[in-house]
Every structure is written in structure tokens, then in C-alpha cells.
Amino acid sequence: MSLVKDISVQAAKAAKVLALLDTESKNTVLRDMAKALRDNKEQIKARNEQDLAQARDNNLAPAMVDRLTLTDERIEDMAVGIETIAELDDPVGLLRSLGERPNGIKITKMRVPLGVICMIYEARPNVTADAGALCFKSGNAVILRGGKEALASSMAIAEVLHQVLAQHNLPKALISVIPNPDRALLMELMRQRETIDLIIPRGGEGLINFVTENSTIPVIQHFKGVCHLYVDKDADLDIALNLLLNGKTQRTGVCNALEGLVVHQAIAPQFLPMAAKALAEKGVRINADSQAAEYFDGAKVIGEDEFGEEYLDLEIAVRMVEDFNAAVAHIDRFGSFHTEVICTQNEQTAALFQRSVDASVVMVNASSRFSDGSQLGLGAEIGIATTKLHAYGPMGLESLTTEKYLVNGIGQVRD
Incomplete structure (x- = not known):
């Protein structure tokens, strides 16, 4: 049996064990995992430094290096995320009654785990802890295939989690890491449909496309994060400026950072000079249509087809629009169904924006950076x-x- 096949088979067997574990026991394991991450943070950082050294040698992009880096704060965030998951309600076993049929049979739906989930990701070692904890609490085994950039870090985190599983007499196969980044093993992994129930890739658009095109297993898709802030004619300009700066500059290399700014022409003469000054102070490069570009020193004028880029850097696209409908049309064309934000004091406009815009998260007067599982009360996503x-x-x-x-019946048969 090949390495990948063996890991997948063992994960499926382990998932059967986990599916029967009660909530209190799962929460105890999760709290011990959080403690173990804190207790072993120096070892984890040492292994992470191996990955960082390799990243520097290979001239990895700054955004990727940022995602790869593990600090005391980020390890603490992982631990807190696991503790948060332990406090969340367990969905497994929840019952939803669908009532009783005229013939007397009673119908209920019960929440159950998916089974085995495969995570394929790039330079994101925190995914090892986040995915391991979320899958564990929801009753699923997880197989983790990280990129070569984060392999040492991911293995270090997994080893800590394995220690805790062993202490509780649970199979280590509940959280498995593919120890070799070979592309051939990835191809084999994406064909284990008899044992793996879902694949979730996290990374750049190229990775998502590759997995989607080659997997024989259902795939959760997230191609990119092109998030916009629309500043409406009824916006509070101070709020709008804070949303812009937080969304664009607080952390650039993440999918919920702002990549587009759309401004109503009625408010543009007041707001765009404010935005130009503040963005210049932060060193943000501006790409803009010809109208908006007039408000920025050194802005690059771009054409219609050049909007919709995911910069993941101190760079943003700016567009002035004539009205609300034009703003929504721009977002519909260039957004990525991730997160869209409106700044407005008009409740009717806000409600219409939330109904009209097709995105998985639609915000009113709140930063796009809140589009995150932990920030929305889900624990680590x-x-x-x-x-x-x-x-x-x-x-x-x-x-x-x-x-x-x-x-449930009492012997009913169908006529």
C-alpha cells in the first residue's frame, strides 16, 4: 500500500473512532492541545526558522513570508483559537424535527461529521493547528498537505498535537501530515475518493485552480480575495477613512484585505483628498481611473480591464462612480464573492447593498478585516x-x- 493510500485509510478508520467521542472529551483534548502549543512554542519557532531560512534563500514573495512566519503572538493566537473552539457549541448530534407524516412515521435530521477532510495549503503553518482543531471538534479526521515552504513548521505543530492525542489514547491518524511535498503524492491524494470526503485548498489562485481541475473529490473553492470598500454619498468620511486604512494597510498579504476603493462622485471631492493624503503616508501605490487619478500624486491610470487585481501588497485600485447602481455593477464584475463593504449613514442604502451584492460576507460600516472565522464567532476557520x-x-x-x-416508525409499510 502506498504512503498516501495508507494515510487515507488510517484517517478514515480514525474518523469512525472520533465520531463516537462525546463533546466533553473532545473539549478536554482541545484544551490540552492549546496548552501543548504554548509549552512547545520555542521548538515550533526553531523549526519555523528552518522554513524561513529556506524562504529567504528562495526569494519567496513578502506576502508568502508573512504568512509563513510564526511568532510568539501567532502561536498564542493558535492556542487561543483552539480554546475558543473548545468553548463553541458542538454541532455533532444536533437534532432537527421535520414532524410526523400522516402514516405516523416521525422524521428527524441529525448533524453528523463529513468524515475525512483533506487540506491542501501553501505557506500557512497555522492551518495545521486551526484545521486540526476544527476538524477534531466537528468529528472529522483531517489530512494536511502543506507546501514545501511550510513543511518543517507544519510537522512541528502536528507532532505537538499528536502527543496530546496519544495521551488520550486516540489515534494519531486523526491529524495526519503528508511528510513529502512531492507533486506526484498530491496527485495521488486528490484521487482517494473512497476514503476522503472533501478537499479544502488554501493558497493562491494557481493552487486552487490546480486542485479544482485535478481532484476527483469535491472541492471547496476560494480563488482569491478581491474585496472592495464602497464610499456612498451619505458616508461618514471619518469612518470611511478608518475603514480604508484598516482594510488596506493593517495587514496586506491576506485575502480579506481591501484591493479596491469605489467612491460616489458626489462625495469624491471631499473624500478622495483625505484618502490620498492618508494612503500616501502609508506608502500605498494607487491605480485609478482617469477621474479618480486627479486626486492622487503619482497615480497610475488604468483601463477598464485592469481592475479586479489581488495585489496582496500596499497597492489599491480606485474608481469613481456616478451612483449606487454603478458601484454595485463594478463590484459584480470585479469582485471575487469574498467580502464587500459599504460605508453609509443611509439605512435603506445599506440594506439594499447587502441584498444586492453577491459576496459571502457583505458589511456595513465595518472593516473587511473582520471577514474571518475567529472574528465572526466561529473560532478559527x-x-x-x-x-x-x-x-x-x-x-x-x-x-x-x-x-x-x-x-422512526412502528412497523409502517408503503402501499
């Missing part, structure tokens, strides 16, 4: 789905389960 089957938006515990029918 396992991914963000920008297609609509079977989940849409940040995926927490409930998104890692499905429902099965329970039918």
Missing part, C-alpha cells in the same frame, strides 16, 4: 468558500458537518 456548495463564506464547525435523516 478552516477556509472561506466563495462558491455556494455546500458552504458560503468563512467555514466553522457547522460547515464541517452535514445532516442525515432519522426515520
